[in-house]
Amino acid sequence: MNKYTLSENYLTEITDPIAIETKHLNVFYGKKQATFDANLKFPKHKITALIGASGSGKSTFLRSLNRLNDEIATVTGEIKYQDIDINRKNINVYEVRRQIGMVFQHPNPFAKSIYENIAFALRQNGMTDNLDQRVEKSLKDAALWDEVKDKLTTSALSLSGGQQQRLCIARAIAVQPDILLMDEPTSALDPISSRKIETTMQELKKNYTIIIVTHNMQQAARASDLTAFFHLGHVIEYNRTKKLFTTPKMPATEDYISGHFG
Numbered sequence: 325m326n327k328y329t330l331s332e333n334y335l336t337e338i339t340d341p342i343a344i345e346t347k348h349l350n351v352f353y354g355k356k357q358a359t360f361d362a363n364l365k366f367p368k369h370k371i372t373a374l375i376g377a378s379g380s381g382k383s384t385f386l387r388s389l390n391r392l393n394d395e396i397a398t399v400t401g402e403i404k405y406q407d408i409d410i411n412r413k414n415i416n417v418y419e420v421r422r423q424i425g426m427v428f429q430h431p432n433p434f435a436k437s438i439y440e441n442i443a444f445a446l447r448q449n450g451m452t453d454n455l456d457q458r459v460e461k462s463l464k465d466a467a468l469w470d471e472v473k474d475k476l477t478t479s480a481l482s483l484s485g486g487q488q489q490r491l492c493i494a495r496a497i498a499v500q501p502d503i504l505l506m507d508e509p510t511s512a513l514d515p516i517s518s519r520k521i522e523t524t525m526q527e528l529k530k531n532y533t534i535i536i537v538t539h540n541m542q543q544a545a546r547a548s549d550l551t552a553f554f555h556l557g558h559v560i561e562y563n564r565t566k567k568l569f570t571t572p573k574m575p576a577t578e579d580y581i582s583g584h585f586g
């Protein structure tokens with residue numbers, strides 16, 4: 325028997341302004357339910373890590389936040405963003421995805437030049453003024469500018485994996501989103517490239533709210549301000565990262581962070 329009721333395992337004393345919040349979010353792939361009644365508030369300009377064993381529903385939850393599950397799953401419940409429920413049918417999902425950007429597990433630059441990878445995203449969003457400056461700023465913000473400024477016209481595919489991932493971050497932030505979703509953004513990278521992205525995230529959070537799925541406990545402990553622990557599709561504990569890692573309330577959280585399963 326769990327010693328705590330569900331609500332007691334949720335961080336309740338968040339005083340920071342909230343960027344996005346889910347209320348009773350459920351996700352179904354056909355008859356199979358992958359996320360159960362997720363109620364999470366993500367404070368602005370913080371990094372929140374979503375952790376849990378494989379198949380616990382972290383990516384499913386994350387992808388729901390900018391409606392990437394629309395074609396493959398049924399998502400019920402509310403996703404409150406700027407006082408609007410963006411999970412409603414009549415919402416412009418393209419606008420949602422401009423405001424809530426995504427960086428995927430595997431770097432996925434377009435087969436275009438470094439410059440065009442970003443310029444293309446800007447043009448698609450009608451942001452055609454000051455293109456050069458916008459490209460430069462996003463590459464600087466993603467901590468890639470110094471490495472690529474002399475070869476902007478070369479193919480993005482010639483970059484290393486870590487550089488490609490920072491290019492994808494630059495592409496995501498070029499259109500000035502509010503929130504950046506990151507789905508295991510460093511799992512395909514070497515430790516040095518991973519740390520570089522973590523350092524970049526600390527800079528980015530000054531301007532963005534970041535929600536990151538990670539399997540890497542050290543990364544969650546090092547890089548995030550808050551952590552939500554997913555278990556079998558349920559968010560069973562949510563707290564400030566330091567607290568969750570030092571004094572977890574749930575035995576399942578303790579087992580997971582101490583490496584007993586997952």
Ligand SMILES: Nc1ncnc2c1ncn2[C@@H]1O[C@H](COP(=O)(O)OP(=O)(O)OP(=O)(O)O)[C@@H](O)[C@H]1O
Pocket residue numbers: 353356358376377378379380381382383384385396
């Ligand atoms: N497109 C899909 N169709 C059907 N079932 C899916 C689909 N995507 C995920 N699932 C199922 O939903 C559950 C949650 O998967 P999800 O990928 O969200 O978990 P996760 O915690 O992100 O796992 P991982 O850490 O391995 O990426 C799993 O049982 C998975 O098999």
